[in-house]
Amino acid sequence: MKIMKQRCMVVLVDNNAGVLARISSLFVQRGFNIDSLTVSPTENEKLSRLTIMTTGDEKTFQQIIKQTGKLVETRLIFLVEPSFSMVRELMLAKYRTSADEIAELSELIASYGGKIADASDGCIVAQLSDTPQVLDDFLSAARKFKLIELGRTGVIAMERGNVSYEL
Amino acid sequence: MVLNGSEILVNVLLEQGVDTVFGYPGGAVLNIYDALYKYSDRITHYMTAHEQGASHAADGYARATGKTGVVIATSGPGATNLVTGIATAYMDSVPMVAITGNVPNNLIGADSFQEVYIAGITLPITKHNFVVRRVEDLADTLRRAFEIAGSGRPGPVLVDIPKDVTAAKTEYEAKPAVKTVRCNGIKGDIKEVAELINRSERPFIYFGGGVRLSEAGEELRQLIETADIPASYTLMAAGVLGYGEENNLGLIGMHGCYSANAAANRADVMLAIGTRFSDRVALNPDKFGHNARIVHIDIDPSEINKNIIADYSIVGDVKEVLTELLKYVKPTKHDAWHEQIKRWKQDDYKPEDSTTELKPHYLVEKACEIAGKDAVYVTDVGQHQMWAAQFLHHTHPRNFLTSGGLGTMGYGYGAAIGAKIARGKDTTVVHFTGDGSFHMNMNEICTAVSYGVHVITVIFNNSVLGMVRQWQGAFYDRRFSSSEPERITNYKAVAEGFGGHGFRCETPDEFEAAMKQAMEMDGPVWIECIVDREEKVLPMIPGGKTVHDTIFN
Numbered sequence: 001m002k003i004m005k006q007r008c009m010v011v012l013v014d015n016n017a018g019v020l021a022r023i024s025s026l027f028v029q030r031g032f033n034i035d036s037l038t039v040s041p042t043e044n045e046k047l048s049r050l051t052i053m054t055t056g057d058e059k060t061f062q063q064i065i066k067q068t069g070k071l072v073e074t075r076l077i078f079l080v081e082p083s084f085s086m087v088r089e090l091m092l093a094k095y096r097t098s099a100d101e102i103a104e105l106s107e108l109i110a111s112y113g114g115k116i117a118d119a120s121d122g123c124i125v126a127q128l129s130d131t132p133q134v135l136d137d138f139l140s141a142a143r144k145f146k147l148i149e150l151g152r153t154g155v156i157a158m159e160r161g162n163v164s165y166e167l
Numbered sequence: 168m169v170l171n172g173s174e175i176l177v178n179v180l181l182e183q184g185v186d187t188v189f190g191y192p193g194g195a196v197l198n199i200y201d202a203l204y205k206y207s208d209r210i211t212h213y214m215t216a217h218e219q220g221a222s223h224a225a226d227g228y229a230r231a232t233g234k235t236g237v238v239i240a241t242s243g244p245g246a247t248n249l250v251t252g253i254a255t256a257y258m259d260s261v262p263m264v265a266i267t268g269n270v271p272n273n274l275i276g277a278d279s280f281q282e283v284y285i286a287g288i289t290l291p292i293t294k295h296n297f298v299v300r301r302v303e304d305l306a307d308t309l310r311r312a313f314e315i316a317g318s319g320r321p322g323p324v325l326v327d328i329p330k331d332v333t334a335a336k337t338e339y340e341a342k343p344a345v346k347t348v349r350c351n352g353i354k355g356d357i358k359e360v361a362e363l364i365n366r367s368e369r370p371f372i373y374f375g376g377g378v379r380l381s382e383a384g385e386e387l388r389q390l391i392e393t394a395d396i397p398a399s400y401t402l403m404a405a406g407v408l409g410y411g412e413e414n415n416l417g418l419i420g421m422h423g424c425y426s427a428n429a430a431a432n433r434a435d436v437m438l439a440i441g442t443r444f445s446d447r448v449a450l451n452p453d454k455f456g457h458n459a460r461i462v463h464i465d466i467d468p469s470e471i472n473k474n475i476i477a478d479y480s481i482v483g484d485v486k487e488v489l490t491e492l493l494k495y496v497k498p499t500k501h502d503a504w505h506e507q508i509k510r511w512k513q514d515d516y517k518p519e520d521s522t523t524e525l526k527p528h529y530l531v532e533k534a535c536e537i538a539g540k541d542a543v544y545v546t547d548v549g550q551h552q553m554w555a556a557q558f559l560h561h562t563h564p565r566n567f568l569t570s571g572g573l574g575t576m577g578y579g580y581g582a583a584i585g586a587k588i589a590r591g592k593d594t595t596v597v598h599f600t601g602d603g604s605f606h607m608n609m610n611e612i613c614t615a616v617s618y619g620v621h622v623i624t625v626i627f628n629n630s631v632l633g634m635v636r637q638w639q640g641a642f643y644d645r646r647f648s649s650s651e652p653e654r655i656t657n658y659k660a661v662a663e664g665f666g667g668h669g670f671r672c673e674t675p676d677e678f679e680a681a682m683k684q685a686m687e688m689d690g691p692v693w694i695e696c697i698v699d700r701e702e703k704v705l706p707m708i709p710g711g712k713t714v715h716d717t718i719f720n
Contacts, residue, residue, distance in 0.1 A: 018286065018298070025290045059472060066469035072295040072315060 002057040006035065008080040008087055008157050009064070011050040012042065012165070014073040022071060023050065032056065032064050036089075036132075036154030047075060051156045053132075075167050080157040087157045091135045092117065093126045094149040095142070105145055112138045123148070131155075168340070172302045172333040173202035176266065179309040181209060183344050185237050187228065187588060189213045189221040191248075193241025194281060195268030198333035213588060213618060215581065218245050220611040222252020223581025224588070226261050230568045231543055231586035233382075235262040235316050242269045243281030246327070247288065251575055253323045254292040258572025259403060260376060262321035264312050265293075271331035272300060286327050294322035302335035310345050317347035320467045321380060349381065350466050353488055355481030360462050361495030363436055363479065369504045370396040371434030371456075373419055373448070376403030376571070377441020377465055377485050379564040384408070386489035387440065393493065395500050397508055399427035401442055402556055402571040410540075410560035416508070420448040422553045422704050426511035428714040433507070434459040441465060441485045444474035445572070446710065454713045464488050516706045516719055522675060525696045527551070527627060529675060531558035534597055534625055537682045542595035543568065543586045547579035547604030550633035553704040555599045577607030583622045584615055595686065598624040602654065603632040609661070615691035616666040622692070623685045626658060629698040637703050641718070651700075658695040667691035 013019045020039055027034050035053040042049045054064060061079065069077045080087065097105055105124060109116060114128035126142075128135055132155060139147070170178065176199060180188065191214055192200045203212045215221040218240045225236030236256075240249050246267040256263045270279040286296045295315050297308050305328070312324040364370055378387055384407045391398050391414045399416040400407060408415040416427040431437065437459035442448070444463075449455035452475045463470070463477035464485060471480040481488050518528040531554050535544070540562040546552040546569040561567055568586055570578040583598035590596070605626055615622055627633075636650040659669030668688050670681035678696055685692040707718045 021287065022290055029291045059476075063469065063473060066471075066473075070467070070469050 004055055004057055006053060006055045007061055008082070008155060009052050009054065010078055010080055010157060011052065011068055011074060012047050012076040012167070013050060013071075014075065015041070015046055015048045016073055019048065019073050020050070022073065023068060026067055026071065027064075030063065030067060032060060036152075038154040038156055040156065049156075051154070053155055076165055078165070080159070084161075085157050085159045087131050087155050088129055089132050089135055089155045090129045090153040091127070092151045093128070093139065093142070093147060095124050095126065096122060096146040096148050097124050098122075101145060105142065108138070108142055112141075114138070168338070169336050170339045171198065171202070171336045172305050172328065173198040174205070175302070175306050175337070175339045176309060176328070176333070177202045177206045177210060178339060178341065179306050180237060181206070182310070182341060183235070183313045185210065185235075187211050187213070188237040188239055189215060189224040189228070189585065190239030191215060191218045191221055191241065191245060193245045193268065195242035195270060195330045196239060196245075196333070198330065199239060199266070199268060199328075212239075213614065215584075215614045216610040217608070218248030219251055219577065220581035220584070220608055220614060222249045222265065223255065223575075223578050223608070224585030224614075225263055225265075226252060226256045226578075227545060227568055227582030227585030228589040229256070229261050229263055230582070231565055231589045233565065235264055235313055236585065237264050237266070239266045240268070241281065242267060242285075243283050245281075246283055246285035250288060250292070251577075252581070253289055253325065255570050255573045255575045255578055256323040257292045257294070259570065260321050260380060261323065262316040263323035264309075264316050265323060265325040267325065267327045268333065269298070269327050269329045272329045273331070275329060285325065289325050292323070293325050296325040296327065298327045298329075299332055300329065302332045302337045305332060306339060310342065314345040314347060319348070319350060320377075350484040350487070353481060353483035353491060354468075355479070355483070357481065357488070357491045358495055360479050360481060361492055363460060363462065364394050364396075364438070365497045365499070367436035368501065369433060369435040370394060370438070370501065371430050371436065371459065372396050372398035372438045372440060373401070373431060373442060374398060374404050374407065374440040375401040375442025378407050379404055379441075381441060381466070381485035382564075383441070383486035383489055384564055386486055386493065388412075389493055390489055390496060393498050394496050396438070397430055397505070399423065399430070401445070401448055402569060404441070404564070405556055405559070405567040406561035406564045409562045418556055421450060421708050421710070422557065422706065423448075425515050425706050425714070425717055426508055428708065428717065429511040430508050431456055432458065432714045437461050439463045439477070440489070443470045446474070449475055450708050451711050451713050518705075525672065525675065525678060525698055527554040527698060527702050528558045530625060530627065530678060530696055530698075531555050531599070533675070533679055534599070534682055535559050537679070537686060538595045538597045538623070542566065542597055543590060545569070545579050545583040545586055545596065545598045547600040548574045548576045549601045549604055550629075550637065550702070550704050551599050551601045551604075551627040554627070576604040579604060580608045580611040580622075580624070583624070584611060584620050587620050587622050588618070592621070596622045598622050600624060600626055601633060602626060602628040602630060602656070606654070606656070612662060612665045612667050612691050612693075619690055621689055623682070624691065624693045625682075626693060626695045627698050628658070628695050629700040629702060630654065631700045633700070633702070634704070636700065641707075642709070658693050662691065662693040665691075667693065670694045671697075673697045
């Protein structure tokens with residue numbers, strides 16, 4: 001039986017034009033899920049860092065690692081071990097609020113470690129950064145407020161402590 | 168030395184030892200063709216009828232030699248016409264460098280005339296591809312393309328070059344040919360696998376194209392002899408073991424020998440060597456080799472546990488792995504196992520002979536007898552391909568060229584022309600095709616005429632799309648949808664119209680005479696052979712089924 005899990009993996013790739021297309025093409029072609037995908041520069045200007053959240057079974061994760069690892073532009077790929085790592089996502093959530101709701105929503109945002117990024121035209125934009133689970137929890141907790149726009153970045157991840165990769 | 172991009176391209180080809188390229192000119196590659204004109208004393212360009220033919224010719228050239236095939240096409244339709252050939256090479260791990268022109272840098276992205284984003288189109292069917300935006304990057308990018316195409320598990324690489332880059336000038340410095348690396352080291356427990364082999368009572372080898380690519384036929388033979396292991400091959404490995412060699416069980420899979428499939432089913436240890444458990448062999452991945460401990464040996468780590476889960480795996484170059492393995496494998500005999508296989512062999516499918524009609528097995532065997540064991544045999548795709556795989560007396564690993572993974576109808580003629588050009592006048596090239604496949608790319612006869620390429624094409628004309636029709640007969644209650652086109656093509660007249668030779672045969676005597684005459688002719692020869700439309704490829708295991716579901720009639 002296939003046991004489906006969500007895993008996070010980091011891929012370091014050559015910072016070339018088209019590399020993102022190459023990796024997303026591979027995922028689509030082979031039917032791998034992408035729950036979220038982020039790309040960003042790294043400490044090395046020649047490399048880009050992709051963080052991919054994916055859902056699958058263990059066999060699929062192994063195939064993702066091998067197939068992605070086989071691409072000429074892939075320098076390193078590894079699964080992020082949740083217990084040794086930080087996984088973070090940034091979220092902006094815009095709520096339309098009446099005057100009497102503002103205090104309660106502000107308090108809720110603060111209790112999740114977020115801040116109010118903007119308050120104008122009767123709307124509040126909450127800015128939160130945490131694990132995807134915590135962001136989901138916040139959205140549940142704030143369900144009573146009128147959410148009119150939501151944007152999330154997808155996760156980035158990094159291992160704790162004095163660990164770094166070698167290429 | 169300051170050269171323009173096109174001259175640099177040709178110089179890098181020469182660096183890599185390339186003296187033959189296939190292609191078709193056009194607007195975006197005018198500069199490249201100008202350079203080919205200038206260097207025509209050192210590099211020969213073969214122009215085909217269609218870019219697809221050129222891509223298959225480069226593929227056939229590569230398969231017949233082991234060298235990297237090179238194909239050139241212009242932008243837009245020229246580039247898209249290569250796609251099938253590139254995908255064919257990708258699926259069968261054929262080293263190829265495809266060079267496409269594109270519109271100049273300043274017109275890219277503007278839907279310019281004959282512009283396509285060929286790098287995007289070929290993303291999933293190339294090992295890698297490049298767009299060279301600056302002439303300064305051109306030489307090293309091309310060198311890298313050859314390195315990637317030929318290293319590890321080979322495959323096609325595409326290099327797309329905007330037209331202005333082919334005209335721009337820069338400093339060029341010649342370098343030695345790139346070194347291709349097959350594999351760095353071996354990952355896996357060789358001794359453990361050797362122990363497993365030494366302990367086994369019913370060992371079985373199933374090997375594929377990786378053995379051919381690694382040129383490990385001799386090591387394989389030693390393993391087979393030392394440990395007395397029966398072996399069967401996939402379509403991609405025909406000829407690695409010679410016809411009639413002891414322990415050579417023949418073809419495995421959907422249309423493989425019953426005895427080979429039965430042995431795979433009953434084995435207690437299965438060594439899968441340089442192969443990938445494709446759905447045409449491991450028809451039911453849960454049942455294939457289900458009585459065996461499965462050892463998977465392959466150069467590509469992503470093949471391990473992809474289609475079936477192996478009990479043991481060794482990642483490395485097959486030749487190196489087998490050399491290591493042989494150090495620990497003990498000589499032994501498995502007489503009882505061979506007795507069992509001998510009994511299964513009695514149930515192997517045997518086609519019926521005829522003195523009046525042209526039977527498929529007769530055509531293959533007679534062509535093989537007349538052209539000889541050193542001839543190169545090339546196929547298209549369909550029934551005739553399986554008959555060729557089953558009945559040829561394969562003896563050389565590079566003498567059977569066929570589109571295995573992609574199953575490309577229309578592959579054969581271009582590939583046969585490429586193979587003949589590669590192997591030269593001393594090697595006979597026989598192209599087996601069906602009337603379906605041949606109608607796709609028969610136009611390449613003009614290429615064979617232009618360059619005086621002697622390829623003998625044996626057309627299995629049953630007037631229908633035989634393989635499609637066979638499936639419709641077996642699984643669609645004989646509803647022959649679009650498989651009986653009733654074409655009345657006069658092959659002899661068409662061949663002669665193009666400037667080639669043609670024969671039409673209805674009896675074994677006629678075929679034998681035509682084949683013998685064809686051997687003595689120059690240029691392309693077509694031999695149309697009338698075959699009954701009810702002829703089937705047998706035996707057959709339907710997709711998803713097992714050896715127990717083998718169809719014999």
